[in-house]
Amino acid sequence: DQQVKQNSPSLSVQEGRISILNCDYTNSMFDYFLWYKKYPAEGPTFLISISSIKDKNEDGRFTVFLNKSAKHLSLHIVPSQPGDSAVYFCAASDPDSWGKLQFGAGTQVVVTP
Amino acid sequence: NAGVTQTPKFQVLKTGQSMTLQCAQDMNHNSMYWYRQDPGMGLRLIYYSASEGTTDKGEVPNGYNVSRLNKREFSLRLESAAPSQTSVYFCASSYLQETQYFGPGTRLLVL
Numbered sequence: 001d002q003q004v005k006q007n008s009p010s011l012s013v014q015e016g017r018i019s020i021l022n023c024d025y026t027n028s029m030f031d032y033f034l035w036y037k038k039y040p041a042e043g044p045t046f047l048i049s050i051s052s053i054k055d056k057n058e059d060g061r062f063t064v065f066l067n068k069s070a071k072h073l074s075l076h077i078v079p080s081q082p083g084d085s086a087v088y089f090c091a092a093s094d095p096d097s098w099g100k101l102q103f104g105a106g107t108q109v110v111v112t113p
Numbered sequence: 114n115a116g117v118t119q120t121p122k123f124q125v126l127k128t129g130q131s132m133t134l135q136c137a138q139d140m141n142h143n144s145m146y147w148y149r150q151d152p153g154m155g156l157r158l159i160y161y162s163a164s165e166g167t168t169d170k171g172e173v174p175n176g177y178n179v180s181r182l183n184k185r186e187f188s189l190r191l192e193s194a195a196p197s198q199t200s201v202y203f204c205a206s207s208y209l210q211e212t213q214y215f216g217p218g219t220r221l222l223v224l
Contacts, residue, residue, distance in 0.1 A: 004155070034212065043117070043203050043215035044156070089155055099144055099163065099207060100171060103155030 003027045004092050006104035014112055019077040021107050023090030026071065030092040034101070035064060035075050038087045047088070048075070080111045115139055117216035119204050125222045126194045134189040134219050136204030142214075144207045145187035146171075147179060149200040150218075156203060162187055194223045 005024045013019045021035075031052040036044035050057040050064045050073070057064050063076045077084055090104040120135045138145065143164045148156040148171075158171030160179040168179050176198060178190045187206075191198060201220050205213040 002155075006155075009153075036215075041218070043205075043217045046212050046214065049212060091155075099146075099213075100158055100161065101156075101213065103157070105153055105155050 001026075002102075002105075003030075004090055004102045004104040006090055006107050008107050009105070010108040010110070012110045012112060013080050015082060016079045019075075019080045019084065019109055019111070021075040021077075021088050021090075021109070023073045023075075023104055024071060025073075025092050025102075027092070027094060027102070028071065029094035029096060030102075031095055032093045033064070033066060033073050034091045035062075036089045036091060037084075038089065038106070044089060077109075080109075082111050082113065085109055085111045117204055117206055117214055119202075119216040119219050121219060122217070123220045123222075125224065126191075127224050128195060130194050131190065131192050132194065132221075133191075134202055134204075134221075135186070136188065136216060137186045138204075138206040138214075138216075139185065140206060140208075140214065141184070142206035142208050143184070145181065146205040146207075146213060147177075147187070147189045148203045148205065149173065150203060151200050159189065159202075191221075194221075196223045199223045 034049040035047040038044040066073045087106045091101040117138045146161040147159040162168045162181040165184045204216045207213045
């Protein structure tokens, strides 16, 4: 039973525009959320995270929004660049499952010129 | 500072063969993890080691064993490989229950 869901397997966006990636979760005990970026033939790299005590966290072009009541988080990339073309994974953890991350299936982002 | 390294990068096995995937980190992290990634699915935790000397099962441990050799190294062993274990395997490490940092992966094909 997948507790973290990324319902859009792919997203195509023009360079310079905003990319919005969505993630839904079912476990209300999740209190820490992360986004990872993955290029082909490489391991995932950490992008940005947010604790459940916040509803927004920014790091440069990347902003993550958390809506706890809806059990939904999103990643905004503004402006999108060709180097952002990658697979993005949403992940979550809860305090009772020590360090164990639950991952979504990923969203493939393609940024076109 | 190499981060998390994994060997081999790619391996082909026949059903029933055994092999060990190696992982090492040079970030002085306490915790280490093994994941597998299959098409259309996210990463799933196989085993983890919260600290040197401890190991615990994750979501999909069947068919695997692990050894936390020391603080730096965490190996994953397939005793009798099956086609269902064809996957990409990632090792990760973290200081405590914090952000995990991943290695480049091992692609395993079991025929």
